[in-house]
Amino acid sequence: MISGWELVIGIEIHAQVKSKSKLFSSSSTEFGSGPNSQVSLVDAAMPGMLPVINKFCVEQAVRSGIGLNAQINKKSIFDRKNYFYQDLPQGYQISQFKYPIVGNGFIEIESDGQSKKVGIERLHLEQDAGKSLHDQDPNLTFVDLNRSGIALMEIVSMPDMTSPEEAVEYVKKVRSILRYLDTCDGNMEQGSLRADVNVSVNKPGDSLGTRCEIKNLNSFKYIHSAIIYEAKRQIKLIESGENIIQETRLYNIDSGETRSMRSKEDAHDYRYFPDPDLLPLILEDDWIKKVRSSIPELPDQKKERFIREYGLSKYDSSVIVSDKSTSDYYEKVVKDRNPKLVTTWVTSELFSVLNKKNLSIDESPISPNHLGELIDNIDSGKISSRQAKDIFEEMCETGKSANNIINEKELSQISDEGELEKLVDNVISLNPENVEKYKNGKDKLFGFFVGEAMKLSKGKANPKVLNDLLKSKLNT
Amino acid sequence: MFKPYILENMEFDKDSLYKLGKLSKIQIDESKLKSLSSDLGSIVEFIDRLKSIDTENVDPTSNSLDQSLVMRDDIASDVNTPNEILENAPQKELDFFSVPKVIE
Numbered sequence: 001m002i003s004g005w006e007l008v009i010g011i012e013i014h015a016q017v018k019s020k021s022k023l024f025s026s027s028s029t030e031f032g033s034g035p036n037s038q039v040s041l042v043d044a045a046m047p048g049m050l051p052v053i054n055k056f057c058v059e060q061a062v063r064s065g066i067g068l069n070a071q072i073n074k075k076s077i078f079d080r081k082n083y084f085y086q087d088l089p090q091g092y093q094i095s096q097f098k099y100p101i102v103g104n105g106f107i108e109i110e111s112d113g114q115s116k117k118v119g120i121e122r123l124h125l126e127q128d129a130g131k132s133l134h135d136q137d138p139n140l141t142f143v144d145l146n147r148s149g150i151a152l153m154e155i156v157s158m159p160d161m162t163s164p165e166e167a168v169e170y171v172k173k174v175r176s177i178l179r180y181l182d183t184c185d186g187n188m189e190q191g192s193l194r195a196d197v198n199v200s201v202n203k204p205g206d207s208l209g210t211r212c213e214i215k216n217l218n219s220f221k222y223i224h225s226a227i228i229y230e231a232k233r234q235i236k237l238i239e240s241g242e243n244i245i246q247e248t249r250l251y252n253i254d255s256g257e258t259r260s261m262r263s264k265e266d267a268h269d270y271r272y273f274p275d276p277d278l279l280p281l282i283l284e285d286d287w288i289k290k291v292r293s294s295i296p297e298l299p300d301q302k303k304e305r306f307i308r309e310y311g312l313s314k315y316d317s318s319v320i321v322s323d324k325s326t327s328d329y330y331e332k333v334v335k336d337r338n339p340k341l342v343t344t345w346v347t348s349e350l351f352s353v354l355n356k357k358n359l360s361i362d363e364s365p366i367s368p369n370h371l372g373e374l375i376d377n378i379d380s381g382k383i384s385s386r387q388a389k390d391i392f393e394e395m396c397e398t399g400k401s402a403n404n405i406i407n408e409k410e411l412s413q414i415s416d417e418g419e420l421e422k423l424v425d426n427v428i429s430l431n432p433e434n435v436e437k438y439k440n441g442k443d444k445l446f447g448f449f450v451g452e453a454m455k456l457s458k459g460k461a462n463p464k465v466l467n468d469l470l471k472s473k474l475n476t
Numbered sequence: 477m478f479k480p481y482i483l484e485n486m487e488f489d490k491d492s493l494y495k496l497g498k499l500s501k502i503q504i505d506e507s508k509l510k511s512l513s514s515d516l517g518s519i520v521e522f523i524d525r526l527k528s529i530d531t532e533n534v535d536p537t538s539n540s541l542d543q544s545l546v547m548r549d550d551i552a553s554d555v556n557t558p559n560e561i562l563e564n565a566p567q568k569e570l571d572f573f574s575v576p577k578v579i580e
Contacts, residue, residue, distance in 0.1 A: 056550030
């Protein structure tokens with residue numbers, strides 16, 4: 001990225017478990033409820049309250065671990081991570097320190113068109129903290145504990161990434177895997193998945209530089225630009241003879257800069273110790289086996305299958321499988337249909353409409369059935385691709401099905417030779433002069449005849465049949 | 477066989493004491509430094525006796541009960557209103573806890 005320097009990047013992802021209730025209490029996890037309306041006495045850390053673990057969350061952590069090709073630890077332990085902050089009523093976060101539920105694993109990412117392995121160091125379960133609002137009052141900070149106690153999976157990578165692009169690919173891939181497993185909804189805007197990025201720089205051949213951690217990045221764009229800014233900042237410091245201080249930094253989305261988060265300076269001594277309220281978490285082999293057998297097809301396997309079954313290119317296949325909903329959509333449309341046509345329509349026409357309207361595939365104005373019906377009409381030759389594009393646009397606007405639109409507008413393509421022959425004869429008899437010129441060598445006039453015939457057919461003539469007919473008539 | 481343990485006068489160093497005070501949000505009075513340091517020193521020394529036990533073949537133990545965690549099903553059922561949760565809050569605004577401004 002910056003010549004003469006190497007980047008080393010490691011990432012911690014916090015992924016919210018898609019559970020109905022919190023990790024250690026039965027409060028709801030629903031997003032967007034009124035402040036402090038989903039807080040139990042456990043979450044508010046009232047005296048005497050005891051945590052009871054959510055079985056579903058344990059299962060989702062194990063599923064995620066399997067999806068990350070990782071070691072599942074049959075014994076794991078919950079620890080208290082102690083720090084003082086207004087949105088942490090317990091005064092400690094229940095987390096897993098020495099003995100996490102999931103150990104070493106790896107995922108594959110694409111880097112410069114090649115596959116690259118990124119190591120996973122661990123995945124552990126922990127509680128989320130509450131939310132502080134600093135901008136509601138000039139002198140006060142407001143605290144909402146709805147998020148307090150929600151289950152998070154912290155996924156820690158090895159420092160295996162060497163560019164902002166790889167970092168983004170890594171987060172995208174982890175998100176995709178979790179969404180396939182349905183263990184986390186991956187909604188970054190709502191904060192269900194956020195990344196802390198560790199960045200250091202060094203000269204090739206030198207030992208690793210001192211790293212800084214940029215906290216709470218919740219979009220791929222921010223991850224990318226925060227890494228670039230941070231790397232440049234560190235290089236500038238080193239080049240001017242200064243030292244990098246290992247610290248936590250915040251990314252400012254408005255200025256694109258990172259700045260030191262001084263409030264956390266003293267927080268590094270977390271004094272972890274096993275939570276005496278919680279016994280060790282022991283998993284049985286049979287149970288792990290059962291969970292393992294419930295794992296669905298994951299993006300890498302699906303990508304290979306789409307290439308094999310539908311003859312997709314590597315590129316098209318990665319684009320389609322990167323998002324589970326997109327691959328589900330694609331598979332619904334492609335069933336018993338021409339894969340090439342389906343791929344083109346999904347990756348070009350449909351994607352461009354979704355992009356333009358800023359919609360996710362789940363919000364697509366065109367259902368898989370409707371798109372399938374349109375493609376059937378193209379494949380059977382009933383409508384031309386040109387007509388299909390107009391129909392597609394109308395489908396987007398009105399939500400009507402392709403067949404409805406075709407019937408209403410009598411749009412179906414005329415492929416019948418007899419009918420088209422009449423048309424062609426008509427055009428020829430109406431334009432004797434041009435026919436003469438064409439026969440005398442003015443080849444370019446062919447387009448004129450096609451245009452006239454099309455006009456007569458109100459655009460419905462099958463272009464291929466029409467061309468063939470015109471050629472044979474004019475050349476005799 | 478329990479042996480009575482005699483405390484020697486081990487001192488807890490000043491920097492560690494201040495750090496501990498800071499982490500615990502406790503202000504440490506200069507005049508108490510000496511007595512605190514010797515009190516804490518003897519506690520640490522007492523606990524350090526554990527180091528003399530050979531744990532070579534013992535698995536790390538986080539809890540003395542030989543049981544696994546009891547789990548509950550994922551059902552959202554606790555319903556507490558903001559009023560109840562905020563009832564004992566020293567200070568509140570709207571439905572929020574409020575604290576002196578924390579500047580990030």
